[in-house]
Amino acid sequence: MASIAFKRVSKAFDKHEVIKDLDLTIEDGKFTVLVGPSGCGKTTLLRMIAGLDPQTSGSVLIGGKDVSRIAPGKRGVAMVFQNYAIYPTMSVRENIEFGLVNNKVRKAEREELVEGISKAVGLYEYLERKPSTLSGGQRQRVALARAMVKKPSVFLMDEPLSNLDAKLRVQMRIELIELHKKLGATFVYVTHDQVEAMSMADTIVLMNKGVIQQEAPPDEMYRRPSNRFTAQFIGTPPMNVGELGESGSLFGFRPESAVLSEAQGDEPFSVRGVIATREMLGSETIYQVRSGSGNYMVKCSEDLFAAGQEVYVGVPAAKLHFFGEDERRIDEKESSYGKCMEALRGRSHG
Amino acid sequence: MDKQRLGETLRPYLMIAPAMAGIFLFVLYPVVFLGYLSLYDYNLMNKAKSKFIGFDNFAEIFSREDFYKSLSNTVFYTAGVVILTLLLSLLLAVWLGKKSKFNVFVQAGIFTPHVVSIVSIALVWLWMMEPNLGFLNYVLKAFGLPTSEWLQSSKSALMSVILVSVWQGIGYYVLILVAALQSISPSIYEAAALDNASKLRTFWKITLPMISPQLFFILVIMTIGSFKVFDTVKVMTGGGPNNATNTLVYYIYENRTTNIGYASATGVVLMAIIALLTFVYFRLLSRKVHYQ
Ligand SMILES: Nc1ncnc2c1ncn2[C@@H]1O[C@H](COP(=O)(O)OP(=O)(O)O)[C@@H](O)[C@H]1O
Ligand SMILES: [Mg+2]
Numbered sequence: 001m002a003s004i005a006f007k008r009v010s011k012a013f014d015k016h017e018v019i020k021d022l023d024l025t026i027e028d029g030k031f032t033v034l035v036g037p038s039g040c041g042k043t044t045l046l047r048m049i050a051g052l053d054p055q056t057s058g059s060v061l062i063g064g065k066d067v068s069r070i071a072p073g074k075r076g077v078a079m080v081f082q083n084y085a086i087y088p089t090m091s092v093r094e095n096i097e098f099g100l101v102n103n104k105v106r107k108a109e110r111e112e113l114v115e116g117i118s119k120a121v122g123l124y125e126y127l128e129r130k131p132s133t134l135s136g137g138q139r140q141r142v143a144l145a146r147a148m149v150k151k152p153s154v155f156l157m158d159e160p161l162s163n164l165d166a167k168l169r170v171q172m173r174i175e176l177i178e179l180h181k182k183l184g185a186t187f188v189y190v191t192h193d194q195v196e197a198m199s200m201a202d203t204i205v206l207m208n209k210g211v212i213q214q215e216a217p218p219d220e221m222y223r224r225p226s227n228r229f230t231a232q233f234i235g236t237p238p239m240n241v242g243e244l245g246e247s248g249s250l251f252g253f254r255p256e257s258a259v260l261s262e263a264q265g266d267e268p269f270s271v272r273g274v275i276a277t278r279e280m281l282g283s284e285t286i287y288q289v290r291s292g293s294g295n296y297m298v299k300c301s302e303d304l305f306a307a308g309q310e311v312y313v314g315v316p317a318a319k320l321h322f323f324g325e326d327e328r329r330i331d332e333k334e335s336s337y338g339k340c341m342e343a344l345r346g347r348s349h350g
Numbered sequence: 351m352d353k354q355r356l357g358e359t360l361r362p363y364l365m366i367a368p369a370m371a372g373i374f375l376f377v378l379y380p381v382v383f384l385g386y387l388s389l390y391d392y393n394l395m396n397k398a399k400s401k402f403i404g405f406d407n408f409a410e411i412f413s414r415e416d417f418y419k420s421l422s423n424t425v426f427y428t429a430g431v432v433i434l435t436l437l438l439s440l441l442l443a444v445w446l447g448k449k450s451k452f453n454v455f456v457q458a459g460i461f462t463p464h465v466v467s468i469v470s471i472a473l474v475w476l477w478m479m480e481p482n483l484g485f486l487n488y489v490l491k492a493f494g495l496p497t498s499e500w501l502q503s504s505k506s507a508l509m510s511v512i513l514v515s516v517w518q519g520i521g522y523y524v525l526i527l528v529a530a531l532q533s534i535s536p537s538i539y540e541a542a543a544l545d546n547a548s549k550l551r552t553f554w555k556i557t558l559p560m561i562s563p564q565l566f567f568i569l570v571i572m573t574i575g576s577f578k579v580f581d582t583v584k585v586m587t588g589g590g591p592n593n594a595t596n597t598l599v600y601y602i603y604e605n606r607t608t609n610i611g612y613a614s615a616t617g618v619v620l621m622a623i624i625a626l627l628t629f630v631y632f633r634l635l636s637r638k639v640h641y642q
């Protein structure tokens with residue numbers, strides 16, 4: 001009913017092109033997270049959907065209909081701003097009600113809606129208060145309620161949790177996921193935090209410098225990153241990536257895929273190194289191993305080694321990733337995959 | 351121990367003593383003296399002949415026709431200046447609110463009269479408003495519009511004085527309002543756009559409440575200022591023609607030599623009116639003003 005599509009969309013701010021010829025389809029009813037480093041154009045993309053900063057060229061479709069000439073208030077979208085953008089002069093009730101009044105919803109119906117929503121987000125007792133007397137978390141809920149009450153088919157959220165403290169953020173994440181399930185609307189959620197993206201998304205759209213790097217569900221994004229950027233953006237600590245030799249190809253493995261041992265195993269990747277640092281995080285320990293071919297981060301569930309100790313870092317074949325000269329993923333089926341594996345094995349056991 | 355505590359108690363009073371001395375000397379003492387004078391039939395030539403007459407001066411004020419004339423002139427002047435200034439400065443501020451080179455230029459132009467002395471301005475307007483040779487009538491004639499007697503007719507004189515006062519003061523208030531408008535976060539307007547609010551509704555429900563502290567400030571400051579208008583009247587009309595522009599302060603000024611006791615009593619009445627008006631403003635409007 002309300003899928004979103006970008007068709008060859010470009011956006012420039014005074015000649016400075018931020019997004020160029022972008023094609024993207026956001027599925028109806030899905031929770032889609034736009035993630036990427038700061039300044040990569042996520043907000044710009046979101047604002048084009050809302051119609052606040054229309055595209056320079058190309059077209060944006062909502063529910064199959066070109067909305068390029070439709071005003072923001074008539075697109076059936078609601079947005080939660082990063083700074084909440086609550087109307088400071090209005091009470092909580094007036095804030096939530098404002099859109100309904102503008103849409104000429106009758107008073108009785110309006111009151112019912114506002115009361116229902118405010119109970120759902122826990123603001124019922126605060127309806128007559130001014131926003132300046134509310135806490136950060138409560139203001140966030142006002143912004144949410146204001147968006148929800150209009151029953152939009154598309155929900156846009158621009159880093160809505162970034163101003164909350166860590167504990168509240170985790171709680172709100174869960175609430176947002178539940179909210180999405182309940183409403184069944186299309187959610188487009190912007191964040192620069194890959195953990196947030198991984199935990200909430202049905203589909204992640206990863207961007208860098210205005211270009212979409214990969215579009216996939218979280219598990220695929222994690223297991224089969226389509227290029228070096230994706231591999232190193234998703235996951236903490238990021239994937240270890242090293243050069244494979246003259247060909248310019250790269251190999252990579254996730255910190256938790258490596259095994260530390262005192263004796264050399266027969267894995268295709270196996271190097272000797274010294275533990276430079278050790279971070280004990282409770283359920284897991286992160287070691288930084290310094291070796292002749294570079295530094296590697298290794299995550300272990302057991303805390304068996306100490307700093308300064310000499311160890312072997314081994315990675316089984318199934319856990320290795322290869323990237324070509326152009327930093328794109330080399331798939332298992334491609335012929336160069338085998339070559340890369342041989343090259344790595346030769347280097348480790350040569 | 352006790353000495354130390356005494357010192358601590360006294361210290362803040364010592365700190366504010368110089369400022370308080372100034373206030374006593376230049377604010378409180380003149381006000382009290384004004385009140386004192388208002389109760390006397392005061393003789394400036396021979397102090398010994400001054401006579402305490404209680405509230406007789408006040409009784410006289412409220413029984414004299416010319417007092418009511420100058421009071422109604424002042425009220426009309428104040429209402430005219432305040433309403434026109436508020437409306438025009440709001441209009442101009444909304445127009446100039448968008449940042450651009452041209453707007454900054456216009457803003458500087460509008461502000462310029464504020465820098466010039468009101469006396470010079472009044473003089474220039476006096477010439478421009480001259481009915482036969484003045485610039486204003488020349489322009490009106492050129493466009494085939496009916497001319498005006500401006501300051502020379504008791505019908506249009508007060509309106510002409512209002513015009514000059516508004517013209518002089520408006521730049522300053524536009525500046526205040528432009529600053530207020532520009533400090534409103536653009537995302538609030540974006541939220542309103544997404545809430546499907548029309549331009550007019552956005553203005554009424556968001557812009558106006560957001561700048562209400564500044565509007566209220568202008569209202570109070572201008573009302574007080576306009577009630578005390580003097581220089582424009584003095585330079586342009588001298589209260590005439592036929593008392594058509596005689597305002598309260600000018601009325602006081604006229605009586606200063608002949609009857610200082612009576613003039614002081616009028617000053618007390620003026621003070622009371624301004625205090626009452628300010629009080630009423632705060633009572634009626636402060637709930638509608640939104641402070642961040
Ligand atoms: N109004 C604007 N004027 C000029 N440049 C802008 C504007 N908004 C965003 N940009 C630029 O566009 C790029 C993308 O910005 P944005 O979409 O806000 O990034 P983010 O991914 O952090 O949300 C940045 O380089 C930013 O400087
Ligand atoms: Mg952003």
